Amino acid sequence: xxxTHAIEAERLVKRFGDTLAVDDVSFVVPEGSVxxxxxxxxxxxxxxxxxxxxxxxxxxxxxRVAGHDVLTEPDxxxxxxxxTGQAATVDxxxxxxxxxxxxxxxxxxxxxxxxxxxxxLLERFSLTDAGDxxxxxxxxxxxxxxxxxVSLIATPPVLFLDEPTTGLDPRSRVExxxxxxxxxxxxxxxxxxxxYLEEADQLADNIVVIDRGTVIAEGTPLQLKDQSGAASxxxxxxxxxxxxxxxxxxxxxxxxxxxxxxxxxxxxxxxxVAHMTRIAGIFAESRIELDDIxxxxxxxxxxxxxxTGHRAEDAAADxxxxxxx
Amino acid sequence: xxxQIGTTIRAGRISSPDVRQTGLLGQSFAIxxxxxxxxxxxxxxxxxxxxxPVMFVLLFAFVFGSSIDIPxxxxxxxxxxxxxxxxxxxxxSFIVAVGLTADLEKGIVDRMRSLPINPAAVLVxxxxxxxxxxxxxxVVMSLTGLTIGWGIHTDVxxxxxxxxxxxxxxxxxxxxxxxxxxxxxxxxxxNGVMFATMFPITFxxxxxxxxxxxxxxxxxxAEWNPISSLTQxxxxxxxxxxxxxxxxxxxxxxxxxxxxxxxxVITAVVAPLAIRTFRxxxxx
Numbered sequence: 161x162x163x164t165h166a167i168e169a170e171r172l173v174k175r176f177g178d179t180l181a182v183d184d185v186s187f188v189v190p191e192g193s194v195x196x197x198x199x200x201x202x203x204x205x206x207x208x209x210x211x212x213x214x215x216x217x218x219x220x221x222x223x224r225v226a227g228h229d230v231l232t233e234p235d236x237x238x239x240x241x242x243x244t245g246q247a248a249t250v251d252x253x254x255x256x257x258x259x260x261x262x263x264x265x266x267x268x269x270x271x272x273x274x275x276x277x278x279x280x281l282l283e284r285f286s287l288t289d290a291g292d293x294x295x296x297x298x299x300x301x302x303x304x305x306x307x308x309x310v311s312l313i314a315t316p317p318v319l320f321l322d323e324p325t326t327g328l329d330p331r332s333r334v335e336x337x338x339x340x341x342x343x344x345x346x347x348x349x350x351x352x353x354x355x356y357l358e359e360a361d362q363l364a365d366n367i368v369v370i371d372r373g374t375v376i377a378e379g380t381p382l383q384l385k386d387q388s389g390a391a392s393x394x395x396x397x398x399x400x401x402x403x404x405x406x407x408x409x410x411x412x413x414x415x416x417x418x419x420x421x422x423x424x425x426x427x428x429x430x431x432x433v434a435h436m437t438r439i440a441g442i443f444a445e446s447r448i449e450l451d452d453i454x455x456x457x458x459x460x461x462x463x464x465x466x467x468t469g470h471r472a473e474d475a476a477a478d479x480x481x482x483x484x485x
Numbered sequence: 486x487x488x489q490i491g492t493t494i495r496a497g498r499i500s501s502p503d504v505r506q507t508g509l510l511g512q513s514f515a516i517x518x519x520x521x522x523x524x525x526x527x528x529x530x531x532x533x534x535x536x537x538p539v540m541f542v543l544l545f546a547f548v549f550g551s552s553i554d555i556p557x558x559x560x561x562x563x564x565x566x567x568x569x570x571x572x573x574x575x576x577x578s579f580i581v582a583v584g585l586t587a588d589l590e591k592g593i594v595d596r597m598r599s600l601p602i603n604p605a606a607v608l609v610x611x612x613x614x615x616x617x618x619x620x621x622x623x624v625v626m627s628l629t630g631l632t633i634g635w636g637i638h639t640d641v642x643x644x645x646x647x648x649x650x651x652x653x654x655x656x657x658x659x660x661x662x663x664x665x666x667x668x669x670x671x672x673x674x675x676n677g678v679m680f681a682t683m684f685p686i687t688f689x690x691x692x693x694x695x696x697x698x699x700x701x702x703x704x705x706x707a708e709w710n711p712i713s714s715l716t717q718x719x720x721x722x723x724x725x726x727x728x729x730x731x732x733x734x735x736x737x738x739x740x741x742x743x744x745x746x747x748x749x750v751i752t753a754v755v756a757p758l759a760i761r762t763f764r765x766x767x768x769x
Contacts, residue, residue, distance in 0.1 A: 213599050217768055238601040249592040251519060253526045258519075265515040266600050268507035277502070294526060310596075315502060 164227075166191040166318050166349035167212065171221035174207050181207045183373040184221070189351055189366070191317075194344055196364030197353040198464075204373040205353035206246060209322050212351070213243045225318055241318040242311030246326065248303040252296040256287050256306050259295060260313055267314045274313070281309040285339060301332030308339065319343065321352040325359060337362055357461050371468050384463045391457050393430040393439070398449040400424050406448050413439055430455050509603040516597070516610025517617070520584065524618070533580065534622025538573050539629045542566070545693055546633060553694060557727050559634045564727065566630040567647075567719040568692030570623060571712055574655040575687050577619040581611055581662025582675045590671065594767060608763065612659045619655040623648065638724030647722035650744050654715050657751040664759035667766045691737070692716050697730045708734035711751070714743040 167189035174182040182204040189195040197205050210216035212223040214234040223230045226240035250259050257278050264274035282291045285305040290298060295306060304324060311319060324340070325333040340363060344350055354360050360367050361381045369377040369384070377384060393414070397406050403419060407426055410417050413435075414428040430436065433455070440453050507515075524530050542565060550561040557563055588594045588607075597607050630636075637644045669675045689706060690696075690713040696704045707713055718740035720726035729737055736743040 215595055215598055215767075235601050238599060241599075243596070243599040245592050245595055247592050249596040251593060253523045254519065258522060262515060262519050263596075263600065266507070266512055266597070266602050266606075268511075269502055273502050 164191050165189060165224075166193075166226055167195070167351055168224045169208065169212060169221075170223060172208060172211050172218050172223060173220045174204075174211060174216065175219045180373055182211070182218075185370065185373070185375055186221075187368050187375065187378065189349055191349050192344070192347050193365040194340075194350040194352070194363050196360030196367045197351060197370060198355075198357065198360045198367050199353075199370040200355055202372075203370045205370060206322055208370070209243075209320050209351070209353060213241060213320050214238055215243075239314075240316055241320060242314070242316040243320045244304075244307050244311045244322065244324060246322045248300075248307040250295045250298075250303055250306050250310065253294055255294050256282060256291045256298075256309075259306060259310055263310050264313045269314060277313055277315075281312060284342075285309045286335075299332075301328055301335065304328060304332070304336060305339065308336075312343075317347070318349045319351070321350065323353055323355065325354070325356070333359075357459060357464060361459075369464065369467060377463075377467050385458050387463060387466065391430045391455050393428045393436055394452070394454055394456050395426040395428075395439070395443070395450060396452040397424050397426075398451050402448045406443070409442065409446065409448070410439070413442070424451070427456075507602070509606055509609060512602045512606035513609035513613055516606055517613035520611065520614035521617070524614075531618070531621060533576065534573055534618060535625045538569050538622060538626050541572075542569050542626065542629055542633070545569075549694070555695070555727055557725060558638065559636065559725070562630075562633045563635040563725050564695075564720070565693065566626065566635045567716050567723065567725055568690075570626055570651055570719065571654070571690075571716040572687040572692055573622045573626065574619050574651050574715075575658055575712060576679075576683060577615050577655040578658035578662035578665065579675075579679045579683065580618050581615045581659050582666035582669070582679060583672055584611055584615070585663060585666030586669055586672050586675050589667070589766065598767060608663055611663075612656065615659055615662070616652060616655050620652065623651060635725070639722060643722040643724075646741075647719045650715060650718055650722070650741070650748075653748050654744070657748045657755075660752055660755040660759045664755055664762055667759065667763040686710065687712055690716065695727065696733075696737075705734060708737050711736075711744075711747040713737065714740050714747055718744040 165188040169185055169187050172182055172185045173180070185204070185208055187195065197208065199205050207216060211218045212225060212230060214230050214237050218231070225237045228236035228240060230237050250256075251262070254262065260278040260281065261274055264277065269277070278291070279288075282288045285308065287302060287305060287309065290302060295303060298306065308321075308324070321340075325336055328336065337359070340350065340352075344363075350363075352359075352363065364381065367378065367381055367384055368375055377387070379387075395406065395410065397403055400421065403421060403424055403426070407417055407419050410426055410428060414431070416428060418427045419425070420427070436453065436455055440450075443450050443453070542562075545565050546562040550565075553561045555561045555564040585594075585608075588611075594607055598604060637647075665675060665678055669678060689703075690710040691707060692712060696707045696713070699707060714736045717726065717737050721740055
C-alpha cells in the first residue's frame with residue numbers, strides 16, 4: 161500500500177519579473193502530520209503557500225492537496241483545504257459569528273449547520289463571549305483565533321497557516337499552539353510557515369528549511385539539531401570585571417573561547433558533563449564568582465546559522481519579495 | 486489514492502459537512518450582505534450619497550440659484566437635480582474602488598479566492614452593494630428635491646426610464662471602480678486619483694450650469710462629455726429641460742440614445758481592462 165500524502169509540492173517555481181521567489185521547491189506532507197516551512201522574511205514561504213492554495217499560479221511545477229492538482233482541479237483543492245493568511249483576514253466590522261456565517265454561506269453550508277458549527281468553534285477558540293461583538297474590538301490573539309475558526313467552518317482535512325503567530329504576545333502564541341495541537345490530534349494535516357525556530361520545533365513533525373527560494377535542509381527537528389553539531393559550555397560571571405580573567409582561565413582547558421561582554425558570558429565547545437564539572441570546580445577554587453555554568457544544546461537558531469551562514473533574523477531586510485506579491 | 490484519503494479521513498474524527506454547490510448569484514448576495522452590514526455598522530459610509538449631495542443641492546441652489554436664470558418650472562433648483570444625481574452615480578465608481586482596494590489590502594479578497602466559489606462573486610457582490618448604495622442616494626436626493634420645488638412633470642414610464650438610466654450609469658461606473666481599485670495600492674491613492682479625475686469630469690458638463698454661455702471650445706467639450714448626455718437625458722425624461730440652443734452638439738439632441746450608447750461603450754472598453762488588472766493584481 162502506498163503511503164498517502166495530504167500535500168505534495170512538486171518542483172514549484174515562481175518568478176516575479178527578474179526575481180526568482182521560489183526555485184524548485186519539492187516536499188511531501190504525510191496525512192495527519194505537521195510540516196513546518198521555516199525560513200526568514202523573503203525566503204519564499206508565502207509564495208509557496210499561495211501556489212499550493214491556488215492563489216498564485218506557479219511559473220512551473222505543481223502541487224497536490226488531498227490528491228487534487230492545483231493547476232487542473234483548483235476547485236477540488238479549495239474544497240479540501242483551509243487557509244489562514246499572514247495578516248488576520250477577518251472582517252473587522254462583522255461580529256465573530258457573522259464572519260463565520262459569511263464564509264459558511266460561501267461554502268454553501270446549510271444554515272443550521274453553520275449555526276451549530278459556529279457555536280462549537282467559538283467555544284473551542286474561547287470566543288463564545290465575544291461572538292456577537294465586532295472583530296474590531298478583538299485583541300490580536302482573538303483575531304488570529306477567529307481567523308483560524310473561520311478557516312475551519314467547513315472542517316477541511318488540510319490546513320495551511322501562513323505565519324500564524326507573527327505579532328502575537330508570548331501567551332497568545334502558546335494558546336494558539338495548544339489549539340493547533342488539538343486540531344492535529346483530530347487528524348488534520350497542517351502546513352505552517354514560520355520564522356520562529358522555536359515554533360517549528362514545538363509543533364512540526366518535519367521541518368523544511370527554505371532560504372532565498374530554495375530548500376536548504378529538511379528533516380525532523382531532532383535530525384536538524386544533530387546536523388549543527390555539538391553542544392556548548394556557557395559560563396556566566398557575576399562581575400563584568402572578572403570576565404577577562406575568567407576567559408584566560410578557561411583558555412587553559414578548552415580549545416576556543418568566545419566572550420560576550422554584555423552578557424558577561426563565555427562560550428566554548430562542550431566536552432561532556434565530567435569536563436564541565438571539572439571547570440566548575442576550578443572556578444569554585446578561584447576568587448571569580450559565577451552566576452551560572454552549564455551546557456547549552458544547539459537550538460534551531462544554531463541550525464539555521466550553520467546551514468545558511470547567516471542568522472535567521474538578519475535576512476529580514478534582504479528581500480521583500482513576499483510583501484510585494 | 487483519492488479513495489484512500491477519503492477513507493482515512495472518515496476513519497479519523499474529521500467528518501467534513503455536506504458542501505452544497507452554490508451559484509454565482511447566491512455567493513454574490515452573501516458578499517453583498519456583508520457590505521450592507523458594513524453600512525449598518527458605519528452609517529457614515531453613506532455620507533457620500535446623503536449629506537454630501539444634499540449639501541451640494543442646497544449650496545448650489547441657494548448660492549447660484551439667484552444668479553442663474555433657468556426658464557423652467559422650479560427654476561435653477563429643478564434644473565440642478567438631474568446634474569447632482571448624475572454626479573452621484575458617477576461617483577459610485579469611487580465607492581467600488583475604495584471598497585475593493587481596502588479588501589485587497591486587508592487580504593479579504595485572497596480569503597474569498599481560497600474558497601470554492603466563482604471568482605467573479607467578489608466583484609459581482611461588490612457591484613450589487615454599490616448599486617444599492619447609489620440607489621439610496623437617488624432616493625435621498627429625490628426627497629430633498631421635492632422639498633425645494635423640483636418635480637417630475639412627465640409620465641410614470643419616462644420617470645422610471647430616467648432612474649433606470651442613472652442606475653445603468655452606476656453599473657458602468659462600477660467597472661471604472663474595479664479598474665482603479667485593482668490598480669491602486671492604497672485607499673489614499675484611490676481617493677487622490679478619483680478626486681483628481683471625477684471632479685473635473687462631472688463639473689465640465691451641463692450638470693450645474695447650462696452650456697449655452699460657455700466659450701465655444703469649452704461648450705463643445707462639455708456637450709460631448711458623457712455626463713452631459715446622462716444629465717440631459719434625465720432632464721428631458723423628467724420634464725426639467727430647457728430649450729436647446731440652436732447649435733447644440735449631437736449628444737444633447739439625442740440624449741437618451743447617447744446615454745445608452747455611452748453605458749455600452751464605457752462597459753465594453755473598461756470591463757476587459759478592469760478584469761485584466763484585477764486578475765493580474767490577485768493571481769501573482
